[in-house]
Amino acid sequence: MITTPAKRIGALAFAAAMVVAACGSSSSSPSAAATAAAPAASTSGSSSIAGPSSCVDGTITASGSTALQPLVDAAGKAYTAACPKSTISVQGGGSGTGLTQVSQGAVQIGDSDVTAESKLASPDAAALVDHVIAKQGWVVVVNNGVTGVTNLSSQQLQDIWACPNGQATPKITNWKDVGGPDMPIVLILRPASSGTRATFKSVVLNGQPECAGQALTEDSNGAVTTAVGQTPGAISVIGFAYYQSNKDKVTAISLDGVAGSVANMTDGSYKLSASGHMYTKGQPSGLTASFMDYMMSDPIQHTLIPSLFYAPVK
Amino acid sequence: MTTVESSLSRAQPGLRARLDVPRRITLAAALVVIGAVALLLGFIVWRGLQLFVASGVPVAQIFTTAWQPDPLSAGTNYGLLPFIGGTLAVMAVAAVIATPLSVGLALFLAEVAPGWARRIVQPAMEVFVGIPSVVYGWLGLVVLVPYLRTQFGWMGFATGFSWFAGSLVLSLMILPTITSISYDAFVVVPADMRSASLALGTTRWQAIRHVVLPTAATGVATAIVFGLMRAAGEALAVQMVIGNAPVIPTSLARPVTTLTSQITLDMSDATGTWNEALWTMGLVLLIISLTFVLIIRRLGRRSTPA
Numbered sequence: 110m111i112t113t114p115a116k117r118i119g120a121l122a123f124a125a126a127m128v129v130a131a132c133g134s135s136s137s138s139p140s141a142a143a144t145a146a147a148p149a150a151s152t153s154g155s156s157s158i159a160g161p162s163s164c165v166d167g168t169i170t171a172s173g174s175t176a177l178q179p180l181v182d183a184a185g186k187a188y189t190a191a192c193p194k195s196t197i198s199v200q201g202g203g204s205g206t207g208l209t210q211v212s213q214g215a216v217q218i219g220d221s222d223v224t225a226e227s228k229l230a231s232p233d234a235a236a237l238v239d240h241v242i243a244k245q246g247w248v249v250v251v252n253n254g255v256t257g258v259t260n261l262s263s264q265q266l267q268d269i270w271a272c273p274n275g276q277a278t279p280k281i282t283n284w285k286d287v288g289g290p291d292m293p294i295v296l297i298l299r300p301a302s303s304g305t306r307a308t309f310k311s312v313v314l315n316g317q318p319e320c321a322g323q324a325l326t327e328d329s330n331g332a333v334t335t336a337v338g339q340t341p342g343a344i345s346v347i348g349f350a351y352y353q354s355n356k357d358k359v360t361a362i363s364l365d366g367v368a369g370s371v372a373n374m375t376d377g378s379y380k381l382s383a384s385g386h387m388y389t390k391g392q393p394s395g396l397t398a399s400f401m402d403y404m405m406s407d408p409i410q411h412t413l414i415p416s417l418f419y420a421p422v423k
Numbered sequence: 424m425t426t427v428e429s430s431l432s433r434a435q436p437g438l439r440a441r442l443d444v445p446r447r448i449t450l451a452a453a454l455v456v457i458g459a460v461a462l463l464l465g466f467i468v469w470r471g472l473q474l475f476v477a478s479g480v481p482v483a484q485i486f487t488t489a490w491q492p493d494p495l496s497a498g499t500n501y502g503l504l505p506f507i508g509g510t511l512a513v514m515a516v517a518a519v520i521a522t523p524l525s526v527g528l529a530l531f532l533a534e535v536a537p538g539w540a541r542r543i544v545q546p547a548m549e550v551f552v553g554i555p556s557v558v559y560g561w562l563g564l565v566v567l568v569p570y571l572r573t574q575f576g577w578m579g580f581a582t583g584f585s586w587f588a589g590s591l592v593l594s595l596m597i598l599p600t601i602t603s604i605s606y607d608a609f610v611v612v613p614a615d616m617r618s619a620s621l622a623l624g625t626t627r628w629q630a631i632r633h634v635v636l637p638t639a640a641t642g643v644a645t646a647i648v649f650g651l652m653r654a655a656g657e658a659l660a661v662q663m664v665i666g667n668a669p670v671i672p673t674s675l676a677r678p679v680t681t682l683t684s685q686i687t688l689d690m691s692d693a694t695g696t697w698n699e700a701l702w703t704m705g706l707v708l709l710i711i712s713l714t715f716v717l718i719i720r721r722l723g724r725r726s727t728p729a
Contacts, residue, residue, distance in 0.1 A: 302688075302697065321490075322669065326688065339565070340583070
């Protein structure tokens with residue numbers, strides 16, 4: 110059964126509300142939340158996520174990566190549902206924002222797709238403690254009109270994407286050179302600062318620069334999906350969860366013969382993936398420490414994470 | 424005035440203070456606004472200069488064409504010319520498209536339209552202004568971009584994402600601005616001047632062409648500059664349709680990028696020197712806007728209709 114992440118989160122909120130209601134705690138309005146979330150839960154059939162083994166009171170904020178936001182948000186809601194005296198607020202803003210804010214002490218947790226060393230000056234990065242909580246994957250997608258291409262090798266992707274040594278255009282600019290129709294390739298990139306682009310550049314392109322002058326640049330998974338969906342010959346990279354909810358709009362391509370799936374990412378055979386980081390300034394304490402432990406617990410690692418198309422790290 | 428106030432305060436002690444209350448309230452409002460503007464300007468200038476001051480990037484480097492901000496790749500270069508060029512190019516073509524339409528519409532409303540037409544067109548203009556820019560961008564993305572690609576592919580619109588698409592969306596967004604300010608310029612042309620012209624036996628068109636338009640010229644120019652200012656600052660709608668390729672604009676059919684678009688693309692994730700370069704882009708945008716403000720003030724000083 111295929112469900113969207115949104116439905117899963119809805120189901121989770123429902124489950125969370127039920128936990129609160131069952132405990133008979135004095136939460137503000139569990140019945141209203143349960144009623145509102147009920148239709149989503151009934152269609153998804155997702156199992157509930159167990160709360161943490163022990164509660165710590167307090168208020169913390171996590172900000173950063175929008176790719177990790179659905180996961181951290183869902184985990185935060187599951188935690189606070191079981192521990193009504195705790196408040197965990199989860200915001201996006203981008204990996205750079207999250208790292209900057211945790212480094213300045215503005216938030217307790219900075220979520221990031223990339224390491225702190227790649228974004229911050231070395232003394233600032235050294236003050237942060239890295240917690241790898243999940244693996245996230247990306248899949249190469251093409252417009253549905255690109256028929257006959259089901260797999261591309263890293264070498265072929267480099268020839269489509271990269272402009273090394275000041276080259277003006279990539280080596281391959283037509284789909285017929287990789288087994289597809291006679292149609293120009295339209296490359297769609299994410300902004301240079303995005304974690305998606307950084308990961309693709311290091312994992313697939315071996316650090317070679319993209320042909321940005323020849324490409325379109327779109328600023329989010331959603332915008333990329335729309336652009337690939339409507340532009341003939343388009344190719345780009347989107348996160349697993351976005352592909353799962355847009356399977357009819359774009360076509361996924363295997364990378365070096367391996368399909369992008371949670372199972373292939375978990376066993377390590379699919380290489381276009383990266384660690385999801387949660388950074389704290391120094392060793393965490395109080396609610397932050399408790400929430401970090403919860404992120405590594407079985408309910409999150411083995412139930413929540415696969416359901417949102419991430420892979421567990423333990 | 425002073426003598427009236429002083430005699431009043433003699434007659435009724437405390438009245439003067441009460442008369443002062445509105446003055447103090449308005450003065451406070453003015454000071455708050457002036458303070459906010461000064462703080463904003465100061466902050467943007469200060470942050471915008473950090474690229475040169477703190478990171479030691481030579482000022483001349485921003486006038487180069489290579490945008491290589493990624494600290495992880497060898498040899499960074501913060502060339503802002505593609506963004507400055509893109510902003511000016513997209514803005515200029517938008518003004519070229521919007522000006523004849525807006526001025527024509529304003530003339531129609533001020534000189535030709537019967538009352539009922541004015542009652543329909545003016546609310547329509549207000550609706551235009553009220554539509555959020557994301558809606559313009561979305562329409563551009565799902566309607567205009569595919570249309571350009573499928574119907575005008577032979578003219579070089581390979582993907583539809585293009586300089587022209589950005590300018591067309593922008594022209595729609597600045598149309599109400601230029602129209603309403605031009606309209607105001609036309610309606611303040613004294614009726615006597617029109618009557619005098621008609622009395623000399625001119626047609627209505629001749630009166631518009633030789634009397635109304637020249638008299639309102641500075642007002643219309645001001646309207647166009649206001650439109651350009653609005654165009655320079657628009658980010659979202661343009662970003663959705665121009666493709667955001669950091670290149671010097673050479674063809675209306677090819678993707679380009681703008682200062683605002685690049686700032687919004689990179690602001691969430693850029694840190695360090697890269698982030699400073701985005702602030703410098705903001706400063707450049709501010710300088711472009713201030714230039715327009717200066718032009719408007721210069722025009723305002725010249726204009727003396729009625």
